[in-house]
Amino acid sequence: MLKNRHIQGWLQASPLTLILIGFLILPIITIVVVSFWQATEFSIIPAFTLENYEFLFGSPVTYKVFFATFKYAAITWALTLAIGFTVAYYLAFHIKNQTTQIALFLLCTIPFWTSNIIRMISWIPFLGRNGIANSMLQSWGVIDQPLEWLLYSDFSVILAFVHLYTLFMVVPIFNTMTRIDHSLIEAARDNGASGFQTLTHVILPLTKPGIMIGTIFVLTLVMGDFITVRFMSGSQKANVGRLISNDISLLQYPSAAATAVILLITVLIVIGILLRFVDIRKEL
């Protein structure tokens, strides 16, 4: 009987297992294998070599680019967290009517019904030298010369990231906040806690899992991105994703695979560290 249940369990788990093996494990193994191969301009030679990794670790550009990737990720994370937390807090605690709450929440998602690329590219005419932002500031007399750093700079890259990914922070935080028992907040108030104390001692610890899920979303999305960096920096800046995409477009698959492996390991380490702080499973 027990054995029978065992088999049943395996059978129930097998579709997912097969899908994961086929579409996750095997591709990753392939990437790892290819990263040790040699390549010429037009062909890949399946011969073991460490050259790709040697070049990767031997080039100062790699460190610079990884640093830039972390920089984008950290700044974007901080901004999306601040905005996302505020929005979620407002929705969860200030809007009492559930219908309004849902309506406003849906409102947040409206921009996400359009394509990612469109939302990003629409910033370009807005921020350009003769764009709306600059001509507005000039007509107000705030500036005499157009601000060059508005577009094709780290500023525009991070702006686009924040715009694109804040929702990924709002959703999980909002989700955990709505499940906070309101009697806990009342209890805090009854015990004489100020609004700020309630926020830091009650709400913040209880929303940690939401924050963590949002963080994982944002970090992985930003660290794996290449198209936002390319468009918003006018190809002037690079992150790891761009390094990989450049390699691929120039048919340097093994080199791209090696970079991808290192990026994967880096992201896994980051997530590993994050999960040390919060046990998402326990808290969910």
Next chain:
Amino acid sequence: MSKMRYSRRAVLKGGAAAVAASALPAPMVWAQEIKDITLRQFGTGVSNLNDVANKVKEDLGFTLEMTALDSDSVTQRAATQPDSFDIADIEYWICKKVWPTGNLQAMDTSKIANYDKIVGIFRSGKLTPESTIAQGTAPHSVGFVDGPGGTSFADEETGWMTLIPTIYNADTLGIRPDLIGRPIESWTELLNPEFKGKASILDISSIGIMDMAMVCEAMGEIQYGDKGNMTREEIDKTMAIFTEAKKNGQFRAFWKTFDESVNLMASGEVVIQSMWSPAITAVKSRGIDCVYQPLKEGYRSWGGGIGLSSSLSGMALDAAYEYINWYLSGWVGGYLMRQGYYSAVPETSKDFMTENEWGYWFEGKPATDVITSPTGDVLAQAGDTRDGGSFYDRMGAVACWNAVMDENQYMVRKWNEFIAS
């Protein structure tokens, strides 16, 4: 009533096909089955035009499916996905990369009706008998192989062609004369601090490095043995000059696609940049002044051609030859020349252009009437002359052909560093 109309149209169509058939001297395969043939062509946006596919259907009866990609993706697909296409519309330097993979088959020039009329650049390498051959991957140097199965390129005409030339042009810098306000004569102006934050180059390494080399050579900083085949040292020096310029904020952005280059120029973000001819046209058609500036050091030139997939055979292969012969017979040439490109067999294109158009585009004469693009946009007024002049003035001043270097892999890595720096 409607049925009658239909049949009348069908008769007209048949008539047109018959006229086309008798006009083309090549062996015909006008079997009914040809209608079922679909040839899949892919290439860069410049020549992958839906108008061409429609005209093929009309004149030849079979279906041509077009896919437009950027240069890098084209190379990638030609090299790695041989079964995904029948006809590859690629540039000659891409051919150098792709041919060794064996994904393309050589073409028998005896089956090409207008072979003898193809411009000398693609056969002997010389535009006129007196011309010198420019640096880089000159088309004739990768245009022929020894035989049907040849894997290495031949030095002279062998009767087996790798690509049938279709379209080519001489590239230079595009400028916004209204925002610059003074004559531009040299490639060095790209790095002139006067244009700090207003310059751009293209982020396609194999072409970008050439533009860089034109600039460095014009500045007198580097003497190249062959700009199309640099040594590691030359690559390092070139990149060093441009990396420094980049760090000083010389460049506003780099562009990778056609529309990016148009937007950069049209919005005034950039006033001087590497550019392609139709991009200039696109900027002009928005009513913005833009010049394809001839420079004293000469042009960086490129050429494209169509190659046949090695998996093509039988009826489909016949159809492909049919297509090539049609391509060189003039209609496409006229269409492309009215966009500012050149056709491989200019004389057949002449019949498909007006006297005024031929004079303006090919002979460099002042236009006698308004010049419009094939899609009807006004490109020039009566009295205007083409930037750079006639065909022989422009193609005769080519300093370098787009190329792929022996040190390509090294260059690519350096390019990646340049972008990341």
